[in-house]
Amino acid sequence: MSGDDSARVPRDVPVPTLRGRRWLLPSAVAADLDPDAERNGRSGRPRRTVRDWIVDFGCFLLAVGVGIAAANTLADDPNTPHALAVADQWGGALACAAVWLRRRWPLGLAVALIPVGLISTTSGGAGLVALFTLAVHRPFRYVAWIAGAQLALLPAYFLLRPDPDLSYPVALAVTVLLTSAVVGWGMFVRSKRQLMLSLRDRARRAETEAALRAEQAQQLARESIAREMHDVLAHRLTLLSVHAGALEFRPDAPREEVARAAGIIRESAHEALQDLREIIGVLRASDSDDGGRPQPTLAALDGLVAESRSAGMKVVLDNQVADPDAVPASVGRTAYRIAQEGLTNARKHAPGTEVTVSVRGAAGDGLTVSVVNPAPSGEVPSVPGSGQGLIGLRERATLAGGRLQHGDEGDGGFRVAAWLPWG
Known part of the structure; x- marks a missing residue:
């Protein structure tokens, strides 16, 4: 979805659930959800998906159908000069061909079709398609200006080109209702796309926050284990240091005392190794409650x-x-x-x-x-x-x-x- 206020989502979180169904999404939405896969290497514009081609072809057929119906009406109207009818049909044909540019230049196409619509009845379908595209891809202020200009010119248009089948008030009212319906539909589609991107953005933010919370919990667990390691090993290793120092300073101590100190050193070293193994086991295990001695x-x-x-x-x-x-x-x-x-x-x-x-x-x-x-x-x-x-x-x-x-x-x-x- 293009536009200066379009919903944006983070680019660093993959969307595996949508990559296999990009063809079901509009190209702009697919580009926002998965930009690396949807960007063209040369122009940087999002590639059209299969859905885009179907929608664009449908819009083209709609514009052509409305143009053909208007051309038949012109053929049956004796008050329309032949030269004006030919110019009308040429303008309608060019407007229908320009429908394929609606995704690239939605605002420019809508502006260009305003003067074309004054002289060409057969371009009415293309004008409605351009107005709908503008409502989908641009903020409301652009739509308000273009739709307002078209509605302001309608009274003068029907005075110069009266409808052969409808009276002036009825033709004016029908055209106003049709224009309003097209604008409302386009704004609804735009809001739906923004809602989808907003929900995807929230889901990605929730995943990111969950990952950060898990990382923080892991960090807190490591700090807790580090404190346990200090408390446990410091107690054991102090025994080793004290008794080893006593043996160093008293090499002439009685044999029984030396044997007793050596036994304490051996036992403390064994306990320290055991505690160290348990702490490392907790670090390696996925659940710290699976093994090791209970906490004192x-x-x-x-x-x-x-x-x-x-x-x-x-x-x-x-x-x-x-x-x-x-x-x-x-x-x-x-x-x-x-x-x-x-x-x-x-x-x-x-x-x-x-x-x-x-x-x-x-x-x-x-x-x-x-x-x-x-x-x-x-x-x-x-x-x-x-x-x-x-x-x-x-x-x-x-x-x-x-x-x-x-x-x-x-x-x-x-x-x-x-x-x-x-x-």
């Missing part, structure tokens, strides 16, 4: 503390939640990760200190989690870290609807405390 909740906090104690940490657990299983899974998982990251940081930066993990709360009041360690005594081994753990914890707490605070205590210790909504 608050009920798994006792196991985390026991694991830290087996690694040589001094941990005091103050869990005042009567029923950990009653805590919502998302809140319990966030509390578990906060405690896990707090123990990991304490093991890195305050080895040998007694760490206190406190959990308290109830439904309706929220859940409070805190991890506190005093200042370390003596030199602390340097353990590499990314510094992103606490940032990730704050983001977790915020996403859960809670808040998290961390900072140094007055005696040189460190405290991580969070409040999470519960019920």
Whole structure:
């Protein structure tokens, strides 16, 4: 559909459902829906489809039929001079031939047929076809000017060329109604085409938005997996680093202690590899719920503390939640990760200190989690870290609807405390 206000659609989304049926569509609509297949390499104009050829041939036959009927009327009218009848028929023949140009120059053809229609009765069919084409392919302001000019000239035309079969008022009224019907029909076809393109545009936009939403969901899932990877692997790898550092600084340690540290290193490495396999499996799987161990909740906090104690940490657990299983899974998982990251940081930066993990709360009041360690005594081994753990914890707490605070205590210790909504 040509015209300066025609509906336009995106060019980067394929339309597989219509490519096999382009011949059923007008060429302009098919070009908008599938421009690469419909553009001519030389002129850049849309190629005519089979439907276009059928419609154009039908319009040509209509114009010729109206012209022949008008020519027969002229032959039976003794008041029409022979020279005028010949000029009328030549003008009608040229107007009918010009119908084939209606798609390329709809406005120019409609303007050119206005003076031709004043001297040629046989061009009336071609004029109606040109007016209909203009209404389909151009905005209403052009149609209003052309149709208005034709209607304004009708009284003078029927005064100069009265109809032999109809009276002046009847001929004038019939012509006005016919012109109005042609304009209305053309505007209806134009609106229908614009509606079809608008619906196609909406469908394409919906597909694009769905793809963007899927991509965004995938990105969020990857970020969530990255946070899980940091929380899980940082805990395991810190054990490796601490015990490997102890073996490095104490090469003369008793054999039993060396064997115990080596066992912890081996077990932590095995657990880290297992966790890494599960995370990679989630990335490869189409559904992250298909495999892997279930995510930890608050009920798994006792196991985390026991694991830290087996690694040589001094941990005091103050869990005042009567029923950990009653805590919502998302809140319990966030509390578990906060405690896990707090123990990991304490093991890195305050080895040998007694760490206190406190959990308290109830439904309706929220859940409070805190991890506190005093200042370390003596030199602390340097353990590499990314510094992103606490940032990730704050983001977790915020996403859960809670808040998290961390900072140094007055005696040189460190405290991580969070409040999470519960019920």
